[in-house]
Amino acid sequence: MRRLQDKIKTEGKVLSGNVLKVDSFLNHQIDAQLMKAIGEEFASRFKNLGITKIVTIESSGIAPAVMTALILDVPVIFARKKKSLTLVEHLYTAPVHSFTKNETNDISISKDFITSDDTVLIIDDFLANGQAVLGLLAIIEQANAKVAGVGIVIEKAFQPGGEMVREKGIKLESLAEISSLNDGEMTFVEESVEQ
Amino acid sequence: MRRLQDKIKTEGKVLSGNVLKVDSFLNHQIDAQLMKAIGEEFASRFKNLGITKIVTIESSGIAPAVMTALILDVPVIFARKKKSLTLVEHLYTAPVHSFTKNETNDISISKDFITSDDTVLIIDDFLANGQAVLGLLAIIEQANAKVAGVGIVIEKAFQPGGEMVREKGIKLESLAEISSLNDGEMTFVEESVEQ
Numbered sequence: 001m002r003r004l005q006d007k008i009k010t011e012g013k014v015l016s017g018n019v020l021k022v023d024s025f026l027n028h029q030i031d032a033q034l035m036k037a038i039g040e041e042f043a044s045r046f047k048n049l050g051i052t053k054i055v056t057i058e059s060s061g062i063a064p065a066v067m068t069a070l071i072l073d074v075p076v077i078f079a080r081k082k083k084s085l086t087l088v089e090h091l092y093t094a095p096v097h098s099f100t101k102n103e104t105n106d107i108s109i110s111k112d113f114i115t116s117d118d119t120v121l122i123i124d125d126f127l128a129n130g131q132a133v134l135g136l137l138a139i140i141e142q143a144n145a146k147v148a149g150v151g152i153v154i155e156k157a158f159q160p161g162g163e164m165v166r167e168k169g170i171k172l173e174s175l176a177e178i179s180s181l182n183d184g185e186m187t188f189v190e191e192s193v194e195q
Numbered sequence: 196m197r198r199l200q201d202k203i204k205t206e207g208k209v210l211s212g213n214v215l216k217v218d219s220f221l222n223h224q225i226d227a228q229l230m231k232a233i234g235e236e237f238a239s240r241f242k243n244l245g246i247t248k249i250v251t252i253e254s255s256g257i258a259p260a261v262m263t264a265l266i267l268d269v270p271v272i273f274a275r276k277k278k279s280l281t282l283v284e285h286l287y288t289a290p291v292h293s294f295t296k297n298e299t300n301d302i303s304i305s306k307d308f309i310t311s312d313d314t315v316l317i318i319d320d321f322l323a324n325g326q327a328v329l330g331l332l333a334i335i336e337q338a339n340a341k342v343a344g345v346g347i348v349i350e351k352a353f354q355p356g357g358e359m360v361r362e363k364g365i366k367l368e369s370l371a372e373i374s375s376l377n378d379g380e381m382t383f384v385e386e387s388v389e390q
Contacts, residue, residue, distance in 0.1 A: 058254035069227035
């Protein structure tokens with residue numbers, strides 16, 4: 001998605017440890033117009049798949065997921081990282097390991113909102129090691145629901161998450177694919193292909 | 196806002212301790228069409244105030260804030276409850292006390308995204324004791340920015356937050372005002388006035 005790629009090039013900052021900081025439009029400050037365009041793009045790439053629910057993880061997945069949900073006209077559910085006071089039981093739960101933070105936390109979704117009748121689209125802001133997507137897939141499996149696919153705003157294609165999802169035969173659509181963040185420079189997959 | 200009030204009546208559940216559970220459309224599962232209508236309503240109530248930024252707090256404030264930002268065509272920034280790895284310094288920070296959880300946590304916003312040139316609209320899902328809004332107001336004050344007002348999806352009008360905001364002379368718009376959650380029944384402000 002050209003508009004997103006241009007935004008990442010203009011405003012993204014490459015930090016040490018392969019961290020791409022996009023907090024001016026995605027992770028902290030949010031560009032609502034760009035989120036709408038992202039929602040339209042995901043809706044177009046996943047149309048006609050019978051999607052009944054979108055799931056994401058708080059917090060940075062919420063904006064692109066809600067915009068996609070608006071266009072596909074389905075509800076979105078955000079998995080919680082911490083158990084809520086008003087959601088203490090009756091939960092699907094899965095562990096998600098963060099390699100960056102070196103810690104494992106449970107994510108959870110109420111059993112009220114995903115059933116075996118659902119066809120679920122996963123939306124998230126980043127795909128790197130794939131642990132968050134694996135956690136959401138585990139929850140969808142617990143609910144005996146179907147997976148329509150995975151939509152990612154920014155995939156770090158040099159990390160194993162994308163391959164892990166594709167190996168499962170799951171449709172994966174990443175709107176921007178970064179092939180390298182070496183030496184403080186970002187390279188996109190299509191650029192490295194063109195060279 | 197009638198559509199919101201009807202949704203709360205139909206799907207909201209009153210739990211012990213004055214807790215109103217609205218996780219089927221606002222706090223966990225999100226009704227994207229309703230969020231769009233909420234965004235349109237906030238945009239209408241806060242138009243022509245020169246708003247340049249919207250701020251909210253992760254996670255449940257994000258959906259209504261992003262929809263409002265889309266219509267007002269300004270960026271939205273969500274305050275983080277936990278310091279991010281990529282946002283470790285250069286922050287405005289304020290404590291927010293949760294009476295429900297009986298704990299105090301810092302919220303923070305990067306200094307990059309609010310300046311003294313900004314006129315800021317605060318959007319949040321709930322207003323009860325007002326601690327989250329006070330935290331956001333403290334951050335806006337640290338940035339020497341102006342406050343355009345506070346937009347709340349559901350105000351618990353029997354708790355002191357609304358009065359605290361109005362006493363400061365700040366424009367407060369709550370789309371649904373609940374006057375009582377006693378005995379498992381919810382009463383809305385306009386209903387109790389009509390009686």
